[in-house]
Amino acid sequence: MPDKNKTVAVVCGGPSPEADVSRIAANRLTPSLSKHYGKVVKLELDKQLPEQLVRHEVDVVFPATYGPQGEDGCLQGLLEVMGIPYIGSRPQASANALNKVxxxxxxxxxxxxxxxxLVIRASDNLERNTNNCLEQLGEKVIIKPFSQGSGIGIQFAEGYDQLKACLQESFKKDNELLIEEFIVGREITAGVLELEATQVLPVIEITTCDGAWYSYEYRYNPGMSDHIIPAPLPPEQYQRVQELTLLAHTGLGCRDISRSDFIVPSSGEPVLAELNNLPGMTPTSLFPDSARHAGIEFDDLVCRLIDHALTRHEQKTEPDYCSGYWELPELELSKSS
Known part of the structure; x- marks a missing residue:
């Protein structure tokens, strides 16, 4: 049950391209949490954050931070050092999950x-890389930055001229790129909610108003995409998406919440596109919609996540990174110091 004596910090912003989306999520989270906890503060992910966490005597953090520094283990590492419990995966799992490769x-x-x-680098020969991609992956490919979310930086290219031009443009922003074969299929996603028990939430099919790819614009502008719940997949594919979603969550060591995106062809195996270890909480986000379809309304969802993080911390149900459970002999050097 929510504790009126607890102070909750919703952390948002930061240097990521997704900072504005992060603040939209925080503006949704803050009033919901304020109904149930004694004090809720919205804090920016910046140099003043440690001081602000101490000043407000924060008991638990709900990160609404997406992309670099907020979702890649940086914020999570800071909170571990400060001993403040938080929602979501620990630093190593966060770092692994944000990096697509x-x-x-x-x-x-x-x-x-x-x-x-294929992974290609700006320092390599562009013409050779372009030809290698087409020879090994096919005429149509997808270009992805290593560590961006929300579809940022993703491009589609077909043929030599288009691919070379896209690579030249992408290398102005990133030194390394992930190039994938293009797979035709439906855009499907499913989430994991890990509280007292672990459950895979209902599977969603994502469609857009004009049949376009589910890009940044379509994700966050209301009315530009639809979430079809449950996804109208054949039973064996639906079940397989849920199995693979749980495999991705556990395989990367995620905690509390995650969402895995798939391309599902007309027949055969779903193909993982990426995993989101800190799913969005904006009004157009997928994870809260799926939770609601499972019977968990938004206020209940976020409060249960907060309470779970507090209980985990208070009961010490996870090993501390720096716990002294290894008994070591005293070093001679330390005796003389």
């Missing part, structure tokens, strides 16, 4: 169905 390499060993890919 690391995600794929880790999950490939667990049998996750994945698109064929």
């Amino acid at each position: 690391t995600t794929k390499r880790l999950l490939s060993h667990l049998g996750m169905p994945l698109a064929k890919d």
Whole structure:
């Protein structure tokens, strides 16, 4: 049950391109949490954050931070050092999940169905890289930055001239890129909610108003996309999406919440596109819609996540990164110091 004596901080903003979306999520979270907890503060992810967390005597943090520094383990590491409980995955899982290449390499060993890919670098020969991509991945490919969310920086290219031009443009912003084969299929997503028990939430099919790809614009402008719940997939594909969603969550060591995106062809295996270890909480976000379809309204969802983080911290149900449970002999050098 929510504790009126607790102070909750919703952290948002930061240097990520998703900072504005982050603040939209915070503006939704803050009033919901304020109904149930004694004090709720909205704090920016900046140099003053540690001081603000101490000044407000924050008991628990709900990160509404997406992209670099907020979702990649940086914020999570700060909170670990300060001993403040928080919602979501720990630093290592956060770092792994935001990096698309690391995600794929880790999950490939667990049998996750994945698109064929190449990693290319700006320092390599552009013409050779372009030809290699087309030869190994096919005429149509997807270009992805390593560590951006919300579809930021993703481009589609077909043929040599278009791919070379897209790579030249992308290398103005990133030194390394992930290039994947293009797979035709439906855009499907499912979330994991891990509280007292772990459940895979109802599967969603994402459609857009004009049949376009689910880009940044379509994700956050109301009315530009629809969430079809439950996704109208054949039963075996629906079940397989849920199985793979749980595999991705556990395989990367995620905690509390995650959402996995798939491309599902007309037949055969769903193919993982990416995992979001800190799913969005904006009015157009997918995770809260799926939770609501499972019977968990938004206020209940966020309060249960807060309470779970507090209980975990108070009961010390996870090992501390720096706990002294390893008994070591005293060093001679330390005796003389």
